[in-house]
Amino acid sequence: MFKRLGSTGTEVMLKVDGKPVRARSGDTVAAALLAAGIDHCRTTPVTGAPRAPYCLMGVCFDCLVTIDGVGSRQGCLVPVREGMAVETQLGRREAGR
Amino acid sequence: MNAADLPSSCDLVVIGGGPAGLAAAALAARAGVQTVLFDENAGVGGQIYRGITATPVEDRAILGADYWAGVGLVDEARASGAVIVNGAIVWSLDPARRVGVSIAGKARLIQARQVIVATGSLERPLPIPGWTLPGVMTAGAAQTALKAQGLVPDGRTVMAGAGPLLWLLAAQLLRAGAKIEAILDTAPRMNWLRAAWHLPDFALSPYWSKGLALLREVKAKVPVIRVDRVEAHGRDRFAEVAFGSASGERRMKADLLLLHHGVVPNVNLALAAGVAHRWNGRQLCFEPVVDQDFGTSIPGIAVAGDGAGIAGGTAAAERGRIAAIAAVAALKPDAILPQVQAIRQRLAREEMGRAFLDVLYQPAPGHRRPVGDTIVCRCEEVTARQVRDAADLGCEGPNQMKAFLRCGMGPCQGRLCGLTVTELIAEQRRSNPAEVGYYRLRPPVKPISLAELASLPISDAERKAVER
Numbered sequence: 001m002f003k004r005l006g007s008t009g010t011e012v013m014l015k016v017d018g019k020p021v022r023a024r025s026g027d028t029v030a031a032a033l034l035a036a037g038i039d040h041c042r043t044t045p046v047t048g049a050p051r052a053p054y055c056l057m058g059v060c061f062d063c064l065v066t067i068d069g070v071g072s073r074q075g076c077l078v079p080v081r082e083g084m085a086v087e088t089q090l091g092r093r094e095a096g097r
Numbered sequence: 098m099n100a101a102d103l104p105s106s107c108d109l110v111v112i113g114g115g116p117a118g119l120a121a122a123a124l125a126a127r128a129g130v131q132t133v134l135f136d137e138n139a140g141v142g143g144q145i146y147r148g149i150t151a152t153p154v155e156d157r158a159i160l161g162a163d164y165w166a167g168v169g170l171v172d173e174a175r176a177s178g179a180v181i182v183n184g185a186i187v188w189s190l191d192p193a194r195r196v197g198v199s200i201a202g203k204a205r206l207i208q209a210r211q212v213i214v215a216t217g218s219l220e221r222p223l224p225i226p227g228w229t230l231p232g233v234m235t236a237g238a239a240q241t242a243l244k245a246q247g248l249v250p251d252g253r254t255v256m257a258g259a260g261p262l263l264w265l266l267a268a269q270l271l272r273a274g275a276k277i278e279a280i281l282d283t284a285p286r287m288n289w290l291r292a293a294w295h296l297p298d299f300a301l302s303p304y305w306s307k308g309l310a311l312l313r314e315v316k317a318k319v320p321v322i323r324v325d326r327v328e329a330h331g332r333d334r335f336a337e338v339a340f341g342s343a344s345g346e347r348r349m350k351a352d353l354l355l356l357h358h359g360v361v362p363n364v365n366l367a368l369a370a371g372v373a374h375r376w377n378g379r380q381l382c383f384e385p386v387v388d389q390d391f392g393t394s395i396p397g398i399a400v401a402g403d404g405a406g407i408a409g410g411t412a413a414a415e416r417g418r419i420a421a422i423a424a425v426a427a428l429k430p431d432a433i434l435p436q437v438q439a440i441r442q443r444l445a446r447e448e449m450g451r452a453f454l455d456v457l458y459q460p461a462p463g464h465r466r467p468v469g470d471t472i473v474c475r476c477e478e479v480t481a482r483q484v485r486d487a488a489d490l491g492c493e494g495p496n497q498m499k500a501f502l503r504c505g506m507g508p509c510q511g512r513l514c515g516l517t518v519t520e521l522i523a524e525q526r527r528s529n530p531a532e533v534g535y536y537r538l539r540p541p542v543k544p545i546s547l548a549e550l551a552s553l554p555i556s557d558a559e560r561k562a563v564e565r
Contacts, residue, residue, distance in 0.1 A: 001232065001353055005247035005273055008153035024246070026151055028139070031246040039334055040231045046478040050333050052231030054475075056238035057144055058137060059219045059363065061476065061508035062229075072508065072544060076241075077186075079139045 002034050016086045023080045030056060030063040030075035033086070041065050041075060042089040065089050071097040098182050100203035100552070107133050108428050109421075110196050110209035111179075112187050112366065115143020116167070116410045117402025117417035118215035119174040124421040126179035128432040133207070134174070135185035135198055137543075140245075141174070142167055143217055144237065145410040148245035159272045160244060161265075163307075163410075170414060189540035190214070190370040192395050197540065204549045211397050211424040214367050215417060218360035218403035221382070221460065222513050223258055224467045226328040228356065229475050232335030236266045236357035249273045252352035255338050257327045259284035260359035260458045261308065267315045278351055280315070281324045281340050283358070285461045295453035302450025303411075322347075325463070329354050358460045362404045365510060368538040371395060376531035379455045380407055381465065382516060383535050389441075390423035391416055399424065407455075412447035415440050466520050473521065474514040476507020484518055488525035495519055495536045508544055511536040 009024040014032060023032035030053040033041050040050035042064050053063035056076045063075035065086050071093035075086075111122045114136030126132040134141075142149035146167025154160055174181060182200065189197030189206075196207045220235045227233065236256060242248035249270065254277050256267055267277060299305055315321075324340040330348075331337060339348045361382035368374060373394035374383045384406040391399045401420040402413035418440050425432050467473065467481040479502045487501040495511075495518050498504055504518055505511035511518075515536050523533045 001251060002242060002248040003251040004153075005159075005243075005249055006153055006155065008155070008247070024153075026148075026153065027246050031242055031248060034242065035246070035248055044476075044478060049229065049478070050231055051229065053234065054229075054238060055220065055235050055513075056241040057219065059509060059512045064508065070546075077137055077139075077184075079184075 001037060004035060012080045012082050014080055014084045014086055017088055027080045028076050029065060029067060029078045029080055029086055032080050033075065043091055045092040048091060066097060069097060098200065100200040100205045103205050103207060106208040107131055109211045109213065109424055110135065110207060111213045111215060113143065113215035113217055114141035114181065115215060115217045115402060116145060116170055116414040119170045120414040121213045121215060121401055121417035121421040122179040123173040123177040124418050125425050126177035128425045128429065128434055130425050130428050132179040134179055134181045135187050136183050137186045139183055141171055141181060141183065144241065147241050152244055153247035154244065160269055186543050187366065188543040188545045190366055192371050194397050199545055199549050202549055203552045204545065206553060210428055213420050213424060214398065214400045214404060215402045216363045216366050216404045218407055219363045219512060221358040221361045222517055223356040223358040223464060224471055224473055224517050226471050227330055227335065229472055230329050230331050230335040232331065232352065233329045233354045233356065236263055236355045239355050240266045240269065243269060243273060250275045250353050253278050253350065254353045254355065255279050255281065255349060255351045256355045257281035257283060258357035259460060260357055261454060262360065263357040264311045264315055267319060268311050271315065271318055277319045278349060280319050280321045281327055282321050283324055283327065283461065283464055284458050288457050288459055292453050292457035295456060299450035299453035303447065304450045304454065358464065359458055360403065360407055361516065362406060365512060365538055365542045367400050367404065369540050369542045370398060372398060372400065377406060379452065381459065391420040392423060408448050408451055412444055415444040415447060419444065465517065466524050473517045474504035474507065476509050477503040479504040481521060484521045485525050488522045494522060494533055498522065505536045510538065510542065
């Protein structure tokens, strides 16, 4: 869905649902998911519909993901870090995460 | 900076690092006032100057000279001595000017003597069928991805909506090599008749020549189609856009649909603080009631920038300076300050063309007040029909609507449905948005975990109050 204009920054490796995903320093988690062509980052608690980042500016909350074990993080506000573990959030945030 | 390193009290807290916040913090700090600026993103700039300190977009022509003007504002703020804290999420502001902020999972309450809220704007919701599908995003989102990460839509892109930003983004995406299949222009033709009245002012404003050049640049490369209806279709993912006008219905396969219907003030924090707001019938949104220095109904709290009513990035910086002059004058009456009159004149010139743009790009009623199964509240997946039916049953306002349908109670806290719900209730009940009002907002305005709250420092007195 998106391509990179250039290749500035350094490479950062994430794990998304256990699989390695290449990102660049300066990416937010949501941007890294879009650049990697991941088609959705969560499903809704009400009907289980798939959602992907919508506003990328912290207001829509459709990019909610679990990051390093913490649920309902706004992917568009969190910068990527080497070794970060991102998980698709299915439905509600799990208790204790 | 860590939450633990923040002072527990401060002369001036500025919330938001866009043009208004940067200009306000720079002016106040230079005048000798202890100033802290909180911004939730990894870098300052807000949305208009997003990624200004670290953008990977090297070719300056892509984003244009207006974008790069942001460098000056950032340099000014950094040189001023203001403490700029990024990654700082402000989740609370109360009338006593206590600012609740969370940094890397640790929360603090900061007592401020003056507060300038510079939380800017967000895109007006454009609730069309299928707008929740992956592959449908706001135009602003695509612009953010371009500015901050150098990401360009790959594949067939369609843009739909109206407003200056739509044309600016189309030009930027084209310069960056994106392929735009079509722009679906939803601005009602009738708007021209009403906007023409404001044309002389617009012709004198800085936006006139810039706007014409943008339109020419985009229209030379992309077909522009006037439409009354837009729908996104696809199973689990956007695949096709359907659109129509009086002359018929059409469908177009595409990979990405970018929606835009202008921007409206991001009112959540100011509303939660208790600042009085009113309905703006020309911009069709709620905005804080402010005086000429952008002071609000709450002493010591000002709202500057587009958060006080949409006027654009350059005007936002001037508004920030005016608010900062008032804050400094209250804190430090002997401070040497710039002449406010010159700033007011520059602001007036910036705001001159606004009425024309507001009226020309005013969204059609059908795009503000959807029908049927179109989702209104994205978080709780509440449809237009449900909201209309509840209003017919006797639900009088948005707050009662929460009890009926949970709309506005999901994580976005009404940011993406509030205006739609207000307008739908007003229509069903033959009332008006000013009467119907908006969601009552309360802190925290951003989700914060109990663990973050529990990390707040506790004084001995507070501990003794609950311990036996």
